Amino acid sequence: MGMVKKCWAILALQLACSGAYALDAPVWVGINDPAWNEMYPVRVQAMQAKGDAVRGEAKFVICQGCHRSAAVGRVDGSYPRLAGQHVSVLIKQMTDVQTERRSNPKMQPFIHLHEVLPQNVADIAVYLHGLPVTANHGRGPGDDLQHGQLLYMKDCATCHGKQGEGSDEQFYPRVSGQHFNYLLRESLIIRDGKRRNAHPDMVTVIKRYTDKDIAAVADFMSRLPVNP
Amino acid sequence: MIAIASPSLFQSHLPHWALLALLALSVMPHQAVASDARAIATTICAACHGADGNSTDPAYPKIAGMDEGYLLRQLRYFASGKRRNEVMETIIKDIREADFSSLANYYSAQKPLPGKVNNAQLAAVGKRLYEDGNTETGVPACAGCHQPDGDGNARFPRLAGQHQVYTLQQLGNYHSGRRATDRLMVAVAQRLSADEMKALAEYVAGL
Numbered sequence: 001m002g003m004v005k006k007c008w009a010i011l012a013l014q015l016a017c018s019g020a021y022a023l024d025a026p027v028w029v030g031i032n033d034p035a036w037n038e039m040y041p042v043r044v045q046a047m048q049a050k051g052d053a054v055r056g057e058a059k060f061v062i063c064q065g066c067h068r069s070a071a072v073g074r075v076d077g078s079y080p081r082l083a084g085q086h087v088s089v090l091i092k093q094m095t096d097v098q099t100e101r102r103s104n105p106k107m108q109p110f111i112h113l114h115e116v117l118p119q120n121v122a123d124i125a126v127y128l129h130g131l132p133v134t135a136n137h138g139r140g141p142g143d144d145l146q147h148g149q150l151l152y153m154k155d156c157a158t159c160h161g162k163q164g165e166g167s168d169e170q171f172y173p174r175v176s177g178q179h180f181n182y183l184l185r186e187s188l189i190i191r192d193g194k195r196r197n198a199h200p201d202m203v204t205v206i207k208r209y210t211d212k213d214i215a216a217v218a219d220f221m222s223r224l225p226v227n228p
Numbered sequence: 229m230i231a232i233a234s235p236s237l238f239q240s241h242l243p244h245w246a247l248l249a250l251l252a253l254s255v256m257p258h259q260a261v262a263s264d265a266r267a268i269a270t271t272i273c274a275a276c277h278g279a280d281g282n283s284t285d286p287a288y289p290k291i292a293g294m295d296e297g298y299l300l301r302q303l304r305y306f307a308s309g310k311r312r313n314e315v316m317e318t319i320i321k322d323i324r325e326a327d328f329s330s331l332a333n334y335y336s337a338q339k340p341l342p343g344k345v346n347n348a349q350l351a352a353v354g355k356r357l358y359e360d361g362n363t364e365t366g367v368p369a370c371a372g373c374h375q376p377d378g379d380g381n382a383r384f385p386r387l388a389g390q391h392q393v394y395t396l397q398q399l400g401n402y403h404s405g406r407r408a409t410d411r412l413m414v415a416v417a418q419r420l421s422a423d424e425m426k427a428l429a430e431y432v433a434g435l
Contacts (some may be wrong), residue, residue, distance in 0.1 A: 062412060065361055065368025078363035106366030108413035 036199050037171060043095040045118035045126075051087070056127025059120050062110060071128050075138040077181020083131035084177060086168035090125035092197075093173075102197040136227040138179035140219025144212070148220030151213055155205045156221075164224035172199075180222035187214045264327060265334035272322055274333075276315065281338040286391035293340035297382035299332035301410075311409050343389035345434035354431025355425035357424055365419045370428065373412075378435035383410075394430035 024183030060071070073081035082090065095118075096102035097112045110116075116124075119219045153162070156175075160166055175183060190198040191206040191214065206214070251258050259373040270279050277283045281292030291299060305311035306320045307328075323331065345351045359376070370387070376389035387395065401407035402417035403425075420428070 061373060065370065065372025066363075066366075073288075074363065076363070110368075110412060112411070114411055 030068075036197065037092075038101070040085060040095070040099060040101075042098060042113070042121075043091065045092050046091045046095055046121035047088070049119045049122035051122035051124075051126030053123070053127040053130055055120075055143050056123035056125070059116070061122055061129060062115065063124070066107075066110075070131055072093055072134070073134070073179055073182070075136070075179060077138050077179040077183070077185060080182045080186075081133070081137055081178055082128045084133035085128060085174055086166055086171075087125045087129045088168050088171045089166065089173045090128055092171050094121045094124070096197045133177040133226050135177070137177055137222065138181055139222040140180040140184070140215065142219060142223070144216040145220055145223065147213070148216035148218075151209075151217050152220050154219065159199070159202070160221075164221055175221045176224035177226040178222065180218055183218040184215060187218055265330040268323060268327055268331055269334055272319060273335075278334075281335045282341040283391070286393035287397075288391075289388055289394045290340060290343075291335045292338035294336055294386045295380055295382045296332045296336035298380065298385050299335055300328055303328040303332060309423050311407060340386070340389055342431035343391065343435075345430060346392070347430055350427050350430040351434055352431075354427035354429070357428055358431050360425070362419070367416060367419045367424070370432075378432050387432040390429075390432055392426075392429040392433050395432055396425055399425040399429065 046064060060067075063082075064071070067073055067082055068079070071082035073079050073083075081218060093102065094116070095112055097104045097107050098113060098116065098121075100108070159170070159172045160175050161172075164174060166172045167172035187206060187209075188211070189195040190202060193203070209217075234239075266279075269277075269281075271278075276285065276288040277291050281294075282290050302311060302318065304325075306313065306316045307325060309317070357367070358370045358378075361367045361372075373384040374387050375384075378386060380386035380388075398407060399417050399420060402410075403420065404412045405414060408414050417425075
């Protein structure tokens with residue numbers, strides 16, 4: 001009897017665990033790249049949870065000291081704009097920082113599991129995605145835009161979109177409406193291997209870039225239309 | 229002539245305020261909970277916090293107008309030892325746990341009196357920090373949680389008008405980990421310099 005019970009328990013556990021990947025056959029089935037898109041438990045839980053924007057707004061109070069009210073971020077790029085970002089991207093980035101897959105010591109204590117549960121992550125992501133994106137973000141100096149456009153269209157647009165719109169299905173962040181200095185800083189640390197959670201294809205592409213190339217692309221991205 | 233002919237019943241016997249006072253007194257005995265809390269506040273808490281929660285000794289916090297939920301949680305922390313303080317540890321033993329709620333309710337309903345800024349220059353530095361944080365060291369804007377006017381809520385305490393000495397003391401306790409009742413605040417305090425703490429304490433006193 002004990003043995004039968006144990007078998008049932010194991011089966012039930014397997015069903016519960018595999019359910020995430022099988023039920024609605026979401027697009028991320030099978031994606032399990034440990035370097036970039038690993039589906040670890042808190043991330044799966046956050047992706048499965050039904051987010052609620054009202055709860056998200058209440059929880060976001062602990063984030064707005066840095067990301068500002070309505071998640072507009074800072075024009076100087078010290079903190080990114082989160083408003084209007086894709087839900088899948090927000091969840092990935094929050095849980096990546098939470099589990100230290102993305103290095104971000106400043107944010108780490110505020111996204112710690114003691115404070116932010118997978119349900120909270122889902123709520124916050126839905127809230128942020130619904131916020132308006134305004135055109136008052138930080139922009140680059142505008143002195144090398146042709147070069148930036150050339151590189152962006154050749155190397156970046158395939159994933160991040162011609163208008164910088166990104167992709168919710170593919171976890172590619174929207175880059176339009178983002179602060180220039182943030183785009184610049186993150187691009188540099190992705191190239192130098194310090195951010196750690198970037199797509200391997202992006203790392204391959206950006207490895208060849210000089211500081212000047214990166215500045216030009218970041219500048220171009222900061223000038224993409226906010227509401228195309 | 230008309231005025232003399234029809235004198236108001238109230239005007240003829242008692243002034244308005246006296247009638248209102250009598251009315252208030254007649255209601256009070258029914259509010260047993262509230263009067264208990266007032267009695268506890270007057271006999272036990274008043275020596276340090278003041279009967280109305282506006283302490284005059286800067287070593288003891290003003291608690292008037294703080295959120296009821298926040299005050300209740302602190303009382304429980306003191307009782308359980310999660311929050312340490314030599315004075316409160318002893319005194320909390322004289323208060324029944326059943327009275328914590330009404331006591332928190334009583335002090336949250338008291339009107340907070342404003343504090344006083346002694347150094348306007350320092351307060352101006354504090355204001356920038358309070359509203360913008362320090363992006364270099366990862367200090368969030370205090371206003372994000374404690375609200376721009378420092379009024380606070382159930383989770384994050386009211387800071388407005390607080391004694392500089394007390395605010396500074398608590399920031400120090402969070403910095404050292406002696407007070408760890410909120411992990412976020414420990415993280416924030418550990419990123420604050422001593423000068424930044426002084427500036428913030430000065431600024432919130434004037435909120």
